[in-house]
Amino acid sequence: MPRELMKGNVAMAEAAIRAGLEAYFGYPITPQSELLEHMAKRMPEEGRAFLQAESEVAAINMVYGAACTGARVMTSTSGPGISLMAEGISYIAGTEVPAVIVDVMRGGPGLGNIAPSQGDYRQVIHGAGHGDFFPIVLAPASVQEAVDLIGEAFDIAEKYRTVVFVVADGSIGQMMEPVELPEPRPLRRERPDWAVSGAAGRPHRTLTSLYLKPEVEERINLRILKRWQEAEANEVRYREYYLDDAEFVVLGFGTAGRVALSAVRAAREEGIRVGLFRPVSLRPFPYQAIRDLAQRAKAFLVVEMNGGQMLEDVQAAAQGQVPMRFYGRMGGMVPFPDEVLEEIRTLAADPPTPTENPRARWLAHMMPA
Amino acid sequence: MQTEILIAGFGGQGVLFAGQVLAYAAMDAGYEVTWFPSYGPEMRGGTANCTVIIADEEIGSPLVAHPKVLMALNAPSLDRFEPQVQPEGLIVANASLLSRPVERQDVTAITLKANHIAEELGDRRMANMVMLGALSTHLPVLTLEQIKAALRDHLPKRKHHLLEANYRALDTGAARARIVA
Numbered sequence: 155m156p157r158e159l160m161k162g163n164v165a166m167a168e169a170a171i172r173a174g175l176e177a178y179f180g181y182p183i184t185p186q187s188e189l190l191e192h193m194a195k196r197m198p199e200e201g202r203a204f205l206q207a208e209s210e211v212a213a214i215n216m217v218y219g220a221a222c223t224g225a226r227v228m229t230s231t232s233g234p235g236i237s238l239m240a241e242g243i244s245y246i247a248g249t250e251v252p253a254v255i256v257d258v259m260r261g262g263p264g265l266g267n268i269a270p271s272q273g274d275y276r277q278v279i280h281g282a283g284h285g286d287f288f289p290i291v292l293a294p295a296s297v298q299e300a301v302d303l304i305g306e307a308f309d310i311a312e313k314y315r316t317v318v319f320v321v322a323d324g325s326i327g328q329m330m331e332p333v334e335l336p337e338p339r340p341l342r343r344e345r346p347d348w349a350v351s352g353a354a355g356r357p358h359r360t361l362t363s364l365y366l367k368p369e370v371e372e373r374i375n376l377r378i379l380k381r382w383q384e385a386e387a388n389e390v391r392y393r394e395y396y397l398d399d400a401e402f403v404v405l406g407f408g409t410a411g412r413v414a415l416s417a418v419r420a421a422r423e424e425g426i427r428v429g430l431f432r433p434v435s436l437r438p439f440p441y442q443a444i445r446d447l448a449q450r451a452k453a454f455l456v457v458e459m460n461g462g463q464m465l466e467d468v469q470a471a472a473q474g475q476v477p478m479r480f481y482g483r484m485g486g487m488v489p490f491p492d493e494v495l496e497e498i499r500t501l502a503a504d505p506p507t508p509t510e511n512p513r514a515r516w517l518a519h520m521m522p523a
Numbered sequence: 524m525q526t527e528i529l530i531a532g533f534g535g536q537g538v539l540f541a542g543q544v545l546a547y548a549a550m551d552a553g554y555e556v557t558w559f560p561s562y563g564p565e566m567r568g569g570t571a572n573c574t575v576i577i578a579d580e581e582i583g584s585p586l587v588a589h590p591k592v593l594m595a596l597n598a599p600s601l602d603r604f605e606p607q608v609q610p611e612g613l614i615v616a617n618a619s620l621l622s623r624p625v626e627r628q629d630v631t632a633i634t635l636k637a638n639h640i641a642e643e644l645g646d647r648r649m650a651n652m653v654m655l656g657a658l659s660t661h662l663p664v665l666t667l668e669q670i671k672a673a674l675r676d677h678l679p680k681r682k683h684h685l686l687e688a689n690y691r692a693l694d695t696g697a698a699r700a701r702i703v704a
Contacts, residue, residue, distance in 0.1 A: 159543070159550050159558070159677075296582075329585050330543065330558035332550040409585075416583030490588040 157332040162297045162322060163188035165333050166230070166256060169304040171196055172338040176225040177203035179216035183232045184268040185324035186258035190230060210235040214242030214255075221251040222361045224349025226308050226342065230256035233274045234265065236282075243317055244283025248363030250348075250378065252311035254304070256320045258327040261486025269486025270324035270409060275463035278319050279436050286375045288382045289317040290389060291437040293407045297331035299434070305336055310389060312346070314381045321436065323459065325409050325488060391434035392443055396422060400429030402501055403447050405468055406457035407433045409488065414457045417494035426502045436464070444471035453505045454478040457494055459487070462513045469512075477505060480512035524579050526664050527587045531572035531604055532596025532617070537651030541594070542573035544655060548665050548673035549577040559585040570599055577664050594658050596637070596651065598622050615658045615700070617650065625703065633657055633700045640695055649692035656696025667697050 160168070167189045170178070178193040190206065197204035203220070207213035213229050220227040231239065236257050246253050259274045261267040282289045290310055294300035303320055311318040345351040350359050365371035395415055397403065406414040411432035418430045431447060433440050448454070454476050456465045462480045469478065481497045483489045506512070528545060532538045542558050549556040560573045574590065576582050592613045595601040597620040608614055610629045619638030635657050637650040644653075659667040674689055 157550055159547055159556075325559065325585060328560055330546060331582075332556060412582070413584040413586075415581070416587075419583065488586060490586065491584045492588045 163327040167192035169301040179213040210238035214239035224345035228254040247287035250315040272459040386438040393432040395430040397429035402428040416491035421498040441471040448472035448476040527590035528592040529590040531600035541651040557585040652692035653696035656693035657700035
């Protein structure tokens with residue numbers, strides 16, 4: 155396929171359509187609205203369902219209903235919309251039906267602003283809804299990676315009968331890059347054996363997240379956890395750059411990861427042996443790969459567009475085996491490579507002590523007393 | 524090898540489109556490229572800018588603190604971004620809307636009256652293409668012919684009646700570009 159120059163939001167929408175998306179429900183919010191707009195134009199052209207709901211609460215419940223029929227279904231929103239959808243997301247997880255949700259993150263908390271951010275990390279990765287379940291969360295750093303992950307997200311959601319998030323940020327949603335789109339996949343004709351697709355000629359099926367008897371709910375919980383365990387074993391994804399001989403390791407996902415890539419290259423030119431580890435699956439988190447790096451690196455530097463939310467997972471993975479620093483920008487600010495380069499220089503010249511508190515040091519730097 | 528081009532001006536001057544034309548040309552030439560717009564409320568009636576990065580490897584940050592090239596379509600854009608251009612870089616500025624010359628001595632500076640030239644050519648909205656033509660004379664990564672080909676290959680067919688006028692604007696911008704520093 156020839157390359158096309160596409161905006162991230164539009165490319166993600168088109169990738170979903172080509173992955174055999176049958177129904178889209180959503181509500182506009184910057185910085186993801188072009189995704190919904192592209193769906194509004196293209197889904198009817200394909201004879202498929204597009205519906206702009208009256209709110210995010212309505213949209214996610216429409217997703218829930220469509221998912222129960224075994225249809226490939228998705229929605230997209232930004233942080234405030236995820237907050238509104240949280241109840242529905244939990245119902246989808248509790249009913250064990252697959253759905254794909256795109257979160258194009260913006261500055262927050264609250265109404266915040268529409269600039270790029272990674273502030274929804276904890277909400278999506280560790281929260282996403284009440285009760286016992288783990289969503290699968292994928293984080294692209296480029297438009298091409300967003301296209302590729304959207305394609306995979308539907309297969310993963312169906313394989314584990316769970317919610318799969320693709321978390322981008324405003325910059326990936328708004329920027330244009332060349333992409334190679336996949337060939338359109340034909341719509342699936344057969345329905346999964348759990349779907350409520352009309353019971354004529356077969357015993358009826360029930361899909362619910364309501365299990366009044368705790369001993370029954372516990373069995374469902376265990377079944378959900380068992381599938382999550384398989385996802386943990388199979389779905390870890392990450393990218394490594396210049397790590398072979400690296401003494402220092404920068405860790406960052408999405409846009410923060412690619413900003414760090416520029417800084418790592420510049421630091422390499424100065425002779426600093428530094429590499430980049432970019433988690434692509436945030437759930438399951440690449441704990442083992444990071445633990446292995448922690449055993450051979452002199453120091454870590456975690457870079458995020460939030461106040462150190464992934465930092466806590468990196469610390470859990472590293473188990474105290476490597477000293478660590480943190481650099482973040484918040485509220486919709488995107489770090490320039492120069493800022494990260496400066497942090498790498500300091501990391502190499504004056505490595506952290508094992509007991510140093512990465513967030514406290516960074517906060518003191520950002521907000522001197 | 525990486526070239527960063529920051530294009531800035533008023534909303535409505537075709538800043539984002541000029542950047543897209545460069546991005547298309549870069550993609551067709553086989554480069555990696557990112558086009559990053561300012562997409563906030565400042566787009567509405569205020570200033571607009573976009574950053575185009577062209578490279579021969581996977582592109583890291585889509586934004587840079589110090590671009591190699593600045594194409595400034597109005598005075599506020601020159602004021603804001605002139606200090607940020609890399610030493611040895613390139614500034615192309617629209618003299619029709621400037622209140623002062625380019626001050627940096629450590630960059631190549633090109634000025635031309637893009638609005639006046641576009642009006643001479645019969646359409647003031649072509650000022651962005653006049654500027655792009657001027658830019659092409661000193662842009663190391665793309666030629667004027669590649670930029671024209673990008674317009675031809677990516678402008679929707681229903682707008683192809685505008686191609687000749689756009690080519691003329693690009694050619695005239697290239698011919699009238701004058702190095703001033």
